[in-house]
Amino acid sequence: MNLSPFPRVKLGHFPTPLEPLDRLSELLGGPRIFIKRDDCTGLATGGNKTRKLEFLMADALAKGADTVLTQGAIQSNHARQTAAAAAKLGLKCRILLESRIDNPTTEYLQSGNVQLDHLLGAPTRVYPEGTDMNRAMQEAADEVRHDGGTPYVIPGGGSNAIGALGYVECALELLVQGNSMGIRIDHVVHATGSAGTQAGLVAGFEGCRSGIPVLGIGVRAARPTQEENVYREARETAALLGMHDAVARERVIANCDYVGPGYGVPTDGMLEALTLLARTEGILLDPVYTGKGMAGLVDLVRKKHFRQGQNIVFVHTGGSAGLFGYTSAFAASSPKW
Numbered sequence: 001m002n003l004s005p006f007p008r009v010k011l012g013h014f015p016t017p018l019e020p021l022d023r024l025s026e027l028l029g030g031p032r033i034f035i036k037r038d039d040c041t042g043l044a045t046g047g048n049k050t051r052k053l054e055f056l057m058a059d060a061l062a063k064g065a066d067t068v069l070t071q072g073a074i075q076s077n078h079a080r081q082t083a084a085a086a087a088k089l090g091l092k093c094r095i096l097l098e099s100r101i102d103n104p105t106t107e108y109l110q111s112g113n114v115q116l117d118h119l120l121g122a123p124t125r126v127y128p129e130g131t132d133m134n135r136a137m138q139e140a141a142d143e144v145r146h147d148g149g150t151p152y153v154i155p156g157g158g159s160n161a162i163g164a165l166g167y168v169e170c171a172l173e174l175l176v177q178g179n180s181m182g183i184r185i186d187h188v189v190h191a192t193g194s195a196g197t198q199a200g201l202v203a204g205f206e207g208c209r210s211g212i213p214v215l216g217i218g219v220r221a222a223r224p225t226q227e228e229n230v231y232r233e234a235r236e237t238a239a240l241l242g243m244h245d246a247v248a249r250e251r252v253i254a255n256c257d258y259v260g261p262g263y264g265v266p267t268d269g270m271l272e273a274l275t276l277l278a279r280t281e282g283i284l285l286d287p288v289y290t291g292k293g294m295a296g297l298v299d300l301v302r303k304k305h306f307r308q309g310q311n312i313v314f315v316h317t318g319g320s321a322g323l324f325g326y327t328s329a330f331a332a333s334s335p336k337w
């Protein structure tokens with residue numbers, strides 16, 4: 001498997017650390033839990049989109065683009081990292097945001113990632129829920145052309161085969177780190193949304209015949225849709241690397257039992273997981289992705305889904321900037337003096 005033929009720009013701090021969560025593991029009393037710190041990629045508070053953007057932005061530059069466009073939810077971490085990557089590379093960036101939450105608070109609409117998008121110099125435009133965002137991006141790209149620019153459209157979440165190459169590399173990084181730390185990685189767990197992260201990890205681990213299973217904890221779609229999306233993209237990613245048929249359908253597994261009432265809507269499990277990680281490890285998760293992903297991992301450990309003595313790696317995909325878009329959801333968990 002060779003990533004070197006693909007154009008790439010350096011945007012982040014790699015390799016990210018792989019660290020044990022000793023206090024959390026002890027508290028839960030199950031397998032040994034490790035964390036892959038992809039929240040520490042360094043790009044304007046970091047996150048998983050940085051790895052994808054190293055390949056996507058290089059493709060944009062290779063195609064002569066001067067303006068990148070992308071889309072996401074209002075508190076999109078992907079939009080914020082794209083704005084930061086564009087700033088670092090001297091490109092313009094326009095962001096399309098879909099309103100996916102009923103009765104959003106002022107902080108949701110203005111703070112967290114939205115504040116950072118603007119600070120990073122990217123104008124945003126908000127669209128009502130249910131808008132065909134891919135079509136809206138094509139229209140926005142036409143506007144850029146009309147203004148004399150050369151647009152490059154990045155799909156939501158940076159999820160296509162080019163972006164997923166970033167997570168093929170993360171799989172390779174984890175294999176090297178596991179080997180050098182002398183730990184056998186039994187399972188990788190992470191939050192899955194637009195599917196590129198899991199697709200890249202599965203393509204990477206399967207392409208290396210590592211046998212390491214990946215469990216995606218869903219944050220939006222139901223399981224059949226989520227697994228189909230990941231499977232399709234994992235196959236495309238493997239094919240891009242010349243490894244046709246490297247990914248079997250049964251190697252793509254998502255658990256979508258922790259979504260709660262909907263995408264971006266807080267759940268009790270998310271609040272518990274966030275509080276737990278903050279207070280046992282000093283690590284910040286996020287309300288939309290890693291909070292629900294960790295809620296899934298904690299619940300599965302309690303239900304003895306994993307065995308004592310196993311090593312589980314949770315990939316921390318970032319998103320803590322989104323915390324400030326959700327201040328009121330945490331009001332009830334303030335500690336007593």
Ligand SMILES: *Cc1c(COP(=O)(O)O)cnc(C)c1O
Pocket residue numbers: 047048049077078157159191192193194195196197198286289290317318319
């Ligand atoms: C985008 C995102 C994810 C999900 O990654 P996908 O590649 O979209 O599945 C997980 N965590 C955070 C913090 C994200 O921003």
